[in-house]
Amino acid sequence: MIGAADIREWRGHAVVDEKGRRIGTLESVYVETASDQPSFATVTVGMVGRRRLVFVPLDEAVLGPGYVRVAFAKALVKKAPSIDTDGVLPAEDEPALFAHYGLRYARGAGGERRLARR
Template sequence: MITREQIPIVLDHPVYDADGSKVGDAKHVFFDDASGQPEWVTVKTGLFGTNESFVPMRGAHMVEDHLEVTVSKDRIKDAPNVDVDSGGHLSEDEEHRLYEHYGINWDEAWQQANDPDQAGWASPGEELPGNTAAEAAAVGGTAADTRRSRDDAMTRSEEEMHVGVERQEIGRARLRKYVVTEEQQQTIPVRHEDVRVVREPVTDAELDDALSGPEITEAEHEVTLHAERPVVETRTEPVERVRLSTEEVTEEETVTGTVRKERIEADYENNEDDRRT
């Protein structure tokens, strides 16, 4: 069990669940209104500790520099949303919701919290150790009210915005190969044979051959003509390799958020005129 003397050690220290997994950091301790016993601890969870969940202190104990609780991390993250800025006091409805979420019997919890002989709990009305305003504000309303009579300082707090990034899928790219048909033109030279009549006078050397035939007769002579024509043939040739690659591009993006800040003003009452009369 966690005693009042251990509260300053608990605050701002890591909190681990029943399986030894870190849940977050302890921020506030809430006490039972009737007995004054430490009953709940709030733990900062989520990205950059943006969520604060209530965790039962029943069965919790300190191990070296961290607090170990008896419930699982998943159950803590799914705990009902209860306003932490409630002046250190939980309503009966809020407590019922928390008890129901963690499977704690309301009647048994009330009897155990109000048993003055229970070991490990501080007695009702016992004062917390230390006397700083920061400690008083951190542990909730009961302790803060006790401290307020011993410290005339007021603590001012404000929220800070912490912005991070998370990686998410925004789309997909794929390669798809398909076939298209297009017309191409190419000019090539082609040859063909033409016939022409060549007339040559008979020379003295050819005179004997020319007189060897019949004197006057009919005859025919035939030649074969040739021509070239274009022939189209296609062949598949590899021309390039195509693949997909990704590259990271960094750009500036402005994020707008809302934070709350406390302001402290002083009111003065001047009784000087009353003293003069």
């Protein structure tokens, strides 16, 4: 997992899959609410006028000069749950996001949501 030190600087970086194929552009980072560690990125995909943000986990991601390489195939990422470019992930959609990538989902101890945008 990459650290949270400079997540604001990641915005605008290319996001590539494990084989180096470009997926899109990093728009924002969602952190775990319990630890404030980066957990998911939103990636701008689509054509002008039909852009959307898809989510991709940052587990095993590698930060390079001008890019973030994620550990998931481009095809899987493009089929991930998405939001409008000016939207936010509703709390009730978090379980489906985790399920898409085969990740375990559990709310916080107090029932709070798991992800927050940074």
